[in-house]
Amino acid sequence: MTVPSQTEPDQAIAAGVDNEIFSANQRKPVGKVGLVVAALCILYTAFHIGVMNLYPLETWTYRLIHVGGGLAIGFLLFSSLTFNEVEGQNRRGRDLLILPGLGLIIIALVQVLLPWLGLGTGVDQAATLTAWRWTFGVPLMLGTVWVMLIGWFMPDARRAHLDLADIALALAAIAATLYIIYHAPFLRLRAGTALAKEADMWAALIGVVLILELTRRxxxxxxxxxxxxxxxxxxxxxxxPGILYHRGYSLTRFFTYIFTDQGILGPTTAISSTYIILFVAFAAFLQASRVGEYFVNFAFAAAGDRRGGPAKVAVFGSGLMGMINGTSAGNVVATGSLTIPLMKRVGYKPQTAAAVEAAASSGGQILPPIMGAGAFIMSEITGIAYSEIVIAAIIPALLYFASVYFNVDLAAQKYDMKGLPREELPKFSRLARQVFLFIPIFILIGALFMGYSVIRAGTLAMGAAAVVSWLTPYKMGVKEVLFALEISTKMTLQLVAVCAAAGIIVGVIALTGLGTRFSSLLLGLAENVQIVALFFAMVVSIILGMGMPTTAAYAVAASVIAPGLISMGIEPLTAHFFIFYFAVMSAITPPVALAAYAGAAIAQSDPMKTSVESFKMGMAAFIVPFMFFSSPELLMQGNALDIIHVVLGALLGVYLLSSAVQGWFFGNLNLVLRGLLVLAAIAMIDSGYLTDAIGVGTAVLVWAIQKRLVKPGAVAKGLD
Structure with a gap:
């Protein structure tokens, strides 16, 4: 079978979407050093896939290798400074200043390696702990702090080289990790208690410092x-005072507790070391086989010539890419570099173009079946079956993307925007012959619903991506598979860091009992009124999610808020979906809106104006969770007729809201009519027939005024 090349003139519009994206502080090592770093990246992802499918490791060991290996590679690849495109120079004598810190770290690393090599004793067998203090703990701490400070204040500006200071930090991460792995059998018993050793504290403390530093980068x-x-x-x-009071903890007890499966090695790292890395690897295989390019070309062929075509392409294409990507901001960078300039070309303002991309990319996180790994994370936390979560997510995702589409279409009507010329777009007939590129996603869904584990289903889908690539010009051979494993690690590192950092927060909540007390406070403030409690939950979820990727934001928010909501009688599925939605939408909520800021950088627009615009574009997501709370039918709970009734009412509600936001409803709207449409949209939140009648009646009234069938003065007189 001959398959047309995706890069023929009429299909090259999405070329480059699947290219590797480099962040502003990411190094690009070359030569033999570059090959060594690439090999480390390949081994990191291959290790995880192998352990998950072939040779299971003890839990602590596996998660420690996941975190420690991620820290080491992360420091090698990501600098403490932002690079310019022009290659910088290293400061003379800087490396000499690093040597004392590097030497101290090597001393600590040697002390840790001796027991592994059978040439020394671990802390538990040592006759005295004084030696460990001065040959491990203190040198490791002093060396780490010293080289970190040099990295901050005297960064190495050579992008194609590895920084000696960062190599030292990578060695420090290895030393701390090896210590904890070696002593793990004993740490399970003594960590967080008075029996914990001083050396345990030093290893955990350095681990926490390194996690926070890599998260910062x-x-x-x-x-x-x-x-x-x-x-x-x-x-x-x-x-x-009050609920914030607790008796306090010593350094040793606190840090040893934090580096257990109650904290850093707990649920957040469990998720990042399994579901997240698996589905990032799946996304990397799709990227290496150019399937992402096909998704975007498919969207252009379907909607590119419609009014405001590139914006509608962003809604569909970025949603599909965001579903498998895992990070809203990362997806904005990947697809926005293509869609944002094209949106500007057909007449969208720069901040509007960036806002559409940010809203669509963020929405990919709530789009089943993958939901940016969100479905699997929720299943892990709640114990609810994956299939139940995916089915429940269908209608809310439909409403969200319908809302963004309505906003885009109404803006195009208002400003009379055209689509792209048909001759510049891919031919749908040719792309239809490549529809088999959707097979990996169908295999993933099918395997999950057939009862396969998430890990097995994800691995099968990954293999399917490699197989179907042989039906395209971009066949995945050994070289391409290795490239997919390499970029998988690079895409995973941010999530490894933030999930470990989120684990610190989860550990503190568990240690201090803050979660239970916060839930009690939530109940007290809400006075057992569920809708008030949900409002507080919305605010807390958005605040906690500011600046965090979705996975970390949801994990932290669920730890703090979900128990209180569930104790008020709210169904666990509803409570967790509610929190998850607002954790996702924190990426487009001012003042800290990471996805919007990423889009603003591409569009060269004002970041704050862009974040406000993206908030307006995704406003439905701030109403839909309240809708599925009041109408469980939106989560596929109820009989078919009730579900259809609620969905139709909700679609009308989000359309009215979009019209009010854009100021266009069969013509320009004044402020009064926009306010009426907002009230009509709010009335549609409740699924009752009375509120539906109020909403529909108000919408018909506004339509009649717009069509000049009714005069506003007559309406006002009638109200008297």
Missing amino acids: MAGMALVIIASIFVIYSFVGPWL
Whole structure:
């Protein structure tokens, strides 16, 4: 069978979508050094896939290798500074300043390696712990802090080289990880208790410092600040009032507890070391086989010539890509580099183009069946079957994307925007012959519904992506498979760091009992009124999610908020979906909207204006969770007629809301009519026939005024 090339002139519009994306602080090592780093990346992902499918490891060991290996590779690849495109120079004498810190870290690493090599004794067999303090703990701490400070204040600006300071931090991460792995059998018993050793504390403390530093480099300061506040809270509790009070903890007890399966090695790392890395690898295989390019070409062929065509392509294409991508901001960078310039070309303002891309990319996180790994994370946390979660997610995702589409279409009507010329777009007939490229996703869904485990289904889908590539010009051979494994690691590192940082927060909540007390406070403030409790939950979810990727935001918010909502009688599925939606939407919520900021950088628009615009584009997502709370039918709970009734009412509601946001409903709307449409949309939240009648009646009234069938003065007189 001959398959047309995706890069023929009429199908090259999405060329480059699947290219590797480099962040502003990511190094590009060349030569033999580059090959060594690539090999480390390949081994990292291959190790995880092998352990998950072939040779299971003990849980602590596996998760420690996941975190420690991610830290080491992360420091090698991601600098403490943002690079310019022009290759910088290293400062003379800088490496000499690093050597003392590197030497101290090597001393600590040697001390850790000796027991592994059978040439020394571990902490548990040592006659005295003093030696471990001065040959492991103190040198590791001093060396790490020293090289970290040099990295901050005297960064190596050579992008094609590895920084000696970052190599030292990678060695520090290896030393701390090897220590904890070797002593894990004993740490399970003594961590977080008075029996914990001083050396345990040093290893855990360095691990926490390194996690926060890599998180700063890869996800910014927001999560670092939040995690640091929680760490400080663990020590200042005795001096705090009310529900914030606790008796306080020693350094040894706190840090050894945090580095257990109650904290960093707990649910967040369990998720990142299984579901997240598996589905990022799946996305990498699709990227290496150019399936992402096909998705975007398919969207262009279907909608590119419609009014506002590129924006509608962004809604569909970015939604599909975001579903498998796992990070809203990362997806904006991948697809927005194509869609945003084209949206600007047909007349969208720069901030509107960026906002559409940000809203669509964020929506991919709530789009079944993958939901950016969200479905699997929710299943892990709640114990609810994956199939039940995916089915429940269908209608809310439909409403969200319908809302973004309505906003795009109404804006195109308002400003008379055209689509792209048909001759510049891929031919749908040719793309239809490549519909087999959707097979990996169909295999994933089918395997899951046939009862296969998530890991087995994901692995089968990954293999299917490689197989179907042989029916295209981009056949995946050994080289392409290795490339997919390499970029998988690079795409995973941010999530490894933020999930570990989120684990710090989860550990503090568990250690101090803050979650239980916060739930009690939530109940008290809401006075057992569920809708009030949900409003507070919305605010907390958005605040916790600011600056965090979806997975970390949801994991933290679920730990803090979900128990309180469930104790008020809200169904677990509804409570967790509610929290998940607002954790996702934090990526487009001002003032910290990572997805919107990423789009603004591409569109060269004002970041704050872009975040406000993206908030307006995705406004339905701030109403839909309240809709499925009041109408469980939106989560596929109920009989078919009730579900159809509620869906139709909800679709009308989001259309009216979109019309009010855009100021267009069969013509320009004044402020009064926009306000009426907002009230009509709110009336549609409740699925009752009376509220539906109010909403429909108000919409008909506005339509009649717009068509000049009724005069506003007559309406006002009638109200008297």
